[in-house]
Amino acid sequence: MVYIVWGSAYKQRPYGTVEQGDCPTCGEQKPFRHRVIYKMRHIWYLARWVTDRRYANQCLTCGHAERVPQKVAQQGFKRPGIPVWDRWGWAGFLGAVAAFVVWVGISDAADHRRDQAMLAQPVAGDLYKLDLAKLVDNPERPEMDAIVRVEQVDAKQVIVRLPKTYYDGPRAT
Numbered sequence: 001m002v003y004i005v006w007g008s009a010y011k012q013r014p015y016g017t018v019e020q021g022d023c024p025t026c027g028e029q030k031p032f033r034h035r036v037i038y039k040m041r042h043i044w045y046l047a048r049w050v051t052d053r054r055y056a057n058q059c060l061t062c063g064h065a066e067r068v069p070q071k072v073a074q075q076g077f078k079r080p081g082i083p084v085w086d087r088w089g090w091a092g093f094l095g096a097v098a099a100f101v102v103w104v105g106i107s108d109a110a111d112h113r114r115d116q117a118m119l120a121q122p123v124a125g126d127l128y129k130l131d132l133a134k135l136v137d138n139p140e141r142p143e144m145d146a147i148v149r150v151e152q153v154d155a156k157q158v159i160v161r162l163p164k165t166y167y168d169g170p171r172a173t
């Protein structure tokens with residue numbers, strides 16, 4: 001069972017430089033700082049994206065904040081303030097999933113190649129599963145799975161030791 005964990009959080013980040021501004025609450029010139037307030041939504045905390053982006057200019061003395069239109073706030077910035085991970089986390093997450101899928105594919109292919117190489121060059125001690133029913137004329141049963149052990153390999157032949165027992169495994173009827 002896989003639970004999907006998702007949620008959202010409001011965050012705010014300062015950006016730009018501190019500038020002097022007229023604060024109506026303080027009644028004089030005070031240092032102001034730009035802030036971006038945004039909602040970060042996530043799935044599994046990693047796949048992130050941003051909605052509800054707002055900008056404000058805040059008095060550092062009293063906290064009075066004025067809304068700043070997006071066009072004004074973004075002058076001179078591409079996307080002020082928001083950490084790249086909050087904005088592009090979803091892309092990183094998708095990238096990680098894609099990389100995992102590719103990795104599984106590559107290691108499966110490598111396993112397959114290794115199996116093929118081992119089948120092409122048996123060595124003493126190898127164990128193989130085979131169906132004895134296919135080797136004899138009148139098998140006791142239609143399927144007789146057995147493990148055989150490679151005893152000796154030379155240029156002309158592969159000698160295997162046949163087992164005394166076989167199993168018909170989960171396919172038995």
Ligand SMILES: [Zn+2]
Pocket residue numbers: 023024025026027030059060061062063064
């Ligand atoms: Zn103020």
